[in-house]
Amino acid sequence: MPVYVKETADRCLHCKVPQCQKGCPVHTNIPEVISLFQENKLREAGKMLFENNPMSLVCSIVCDHNRQCRGHCVLGKKGAPINFSVIEQFISDAYFDSMEIEKQPFKGKKVAVIGGGPAGITVAFKMAAAGYDVTIFEGKDDIGGVLRYGIPDFRLPRSICDRYRNKLLETGVKIRPNTVIGGSLEINNLFRDGYSAVFVGTGVWRSKTLGIKGESLPNVHYSMDFLMNPNGYNLGESVAIIGMGNAAMDVARVALRHGARHVTLFARSKRVTASPHEFSYAQLEGAEMVFGKAITEITEEGPVFKTAIFDENDKVIGYEDELDYVKSDSTVISISNGPKNKLILTTPGLQANDQGLLITDENCMTTVEGVFAAGDVVQGANTVVHAVEEAKRAAEGMIKYLENL
Numbered sequence: 001m002p003v004y005v006k007e008t009a010d011r012c013l014h015c016k017v018p019q020c021q022k023g024c025p026v027h028t029n030i031p032e033v034i035s036l037f038q039e040n041k042l043r044e045a046g047k048m049l050f051e052n053n054p055m056s057l058v059c060s061i062v063c064d065h066n067r068q069c070r071g072h073c074v075l076g077k078k079g080a081p082i083n084f085s086v087i088e089q090f091i092s093d094a095y096f097d098s099m100e101i102e103k104q105p106f107k108g109k110k111v112a113v114i115g116g117g118p119a120g121i122t123v124a125f126k127m128a129a130a131g132y133d134v135t136i137f138e139g140k141d142d143i144g145g146v147l148r149y150g151i152p153d154f155r156l157p158r159s160i161c162d163r164y165r166n167k168l169l170e171t172g173v174k175i176r177p178n179t180v181i182g183g184s185l186e187i188n189n190l191f192r193d194g195y196s197a198v199f200v201g202t203g204v205w206r207s208k209t210l211g212i213k214g215e216s217l218p219n220v221h222y223s224m225d226f227l228m229n230p231n232g233y234n235l236g237e238s239v240a241i242i243g244m245g246n247a248a249m250d251v252a253r254v255a256l257r258h259g260a261r262h263v264t265l266f267a268r269s270k271r272v273t274a275s276p277h278e279f280s281y282a283q284l285e286g287a288e289m290v291f292g293k294a295i296t297e298i299t300e301e302g303p304v305f306k307t308a309i310f311d312e313n314d315k316v317i318g319y320e321d322e323l324d325y326v327k328s329d330s331t332v333i334s335i336s337n338g339p340k341n342k343l344i345l346t347t348p349g350l351q352a353n354d355q356g357l358l359i360t361d362e363n364c365m366t367t368v369e370g371v372f373a374a375g376d377v378v379q380g381a382n383t384v385v386h387a388v389e390e391a392k393r394a395a396e397g398m399i400k401y402l403e404n405l
């Protein structure tokens with residue numbers, strides 16, 4: 001065991017009102033998990049973590065800990081806070097493969113899960129444990145969602161998604177890869193084939209566009225397309241990235257690791273939407289950040305910007321007359337994603353808001369009876385732990401619904 005894991009655990013004050021737990025969106029019982037770990041009860045600690053958050057192995061790596069558990073630790077007021085994530089990662093990693101999920105007796109009903117991202121995986125584990133026969137329908141060739149096809153491997157090893165796939169199969173969950181619902185098969189076909197409830201966890205996979213001239217040129221790409229398979233691209237030596245969010249930081253780091261020499265990110269204002277952690281690592285690896293650049297056009301030579309004029313409060317109050325022509329071999333647009341509309345177009349009564357995000361009630365049921373939803377497809381682009389938090393509520397809603405059916 002790396003010595004710092006135990007040392008980190010030994011620094012915990014076991015607060016009566018643990019702020020770290022309050023700061024965690026799924027309220028992980030951090031003091032109790034640490035106590036079990038200190039008593040050499042690793043399996044009990046792992047079980048507690050997993051039952052509260054089936055994605056604990058992932059969250060221990062990709063959550064924004066500085067804003068959540070670590071950021072709320074009382075020790076941080078006067079000194080160094082506890083890095084619970086290293087303890088969580090150690091326990092989850094050691095426990096995951098030998099974990100046996102206790103399943104209630106078979107309830108005689110089948111449920112369909114559309115989308116194998118964090119939301120779909122959470123619902124699949126919860127519904128299988130509750131005694132339902134679960135099938136995941138995944139549009140891509142393997143499960144994981146953004147964990148497999150978005151977050152770079154050096155931040156989250158792909159092998160973790162493989163371990164989740166294997167554990168789901170071991171638990172009795174069936175997986176149909178390469179099956180887009182809303183294509184040849186529709187939600188109505190699932191009810192026809194005996195599924196009593198359907199969960200939608202399809203995320204946000206439609207790249208938002210800038211709507212400017214040049215977006216269809218061969219040297220212009222969208223971040224999700226690039227991150228899905230960076231080996232399929234030749235971005236050249238210099239890369240301009242439009243956007244300053246977490247995905248843009250990932251694009252920068254992947255581009256640099258694929259041979260780009262000059263990577264520059266451009267933001268319209270002085271606001272960075274990426275977490276300070278992701279921002280600083282992109283900088284550390286050599287990405288340059290430029291603020292106050294509003295893109296007007298993209299050419300084969302690179303993007304063209306208007307340069308913002310700021311007031312003393314860093315508010316944009318106008319633009320300089322002269323345009324700024326930036327030379328770059330390629331431009332990657334990374335200004336967030338929205339949901340695809342396949343399910344809405346093919347499911348009568350399924351309603352979305354003006355951003356295309358599914359509308360749900362307090363039980364996470366959509367506007368179609370028996371169809372539930374959670375994660376990014378409801379919240380918009382958010383985080384893994386927020387997808388888990390809502391997916392847990394969706395599973396509870398589904399169980400309640402199925403019990404009364």
Ligand SMILES: Cc1cc2nc3c(=O)[nH]c(=O)nc-3n(C[C@H](O)[C@H](O)[C@H](O)COP(=O)(O)OP(=O)(O)OC[C@H]3O[C@@H](n4cnc5c(N)ncnc54)[C@H](O)[C@@H]3O)c2cc1C
Pocket residue numbers: 062063064114115116117118119120137138139140143144145146147150151179180181182201202203204205227246247250342343374375376377381382383384385387
């Ligand atoms: C580049 C990038 C980096 C990120 N980094 C972080 C991070 O460090 N930490 C963090 O907490 N969050 C991060 N996020 C956000 C996080 O990954 C998402 O909030 C989370 O994955 C949402 O989970 P989900 O299950 O709702 O959707 P997704 O992960 O998007 O999964 C949806 C799944 O549904 C499938 N699907 C879609 N439509 C259909 C259909 N019609 N039929 C069948 N299957 C379908 C998709 O193929 C996909 O597998 C990042 C996001 C991106 C884009």
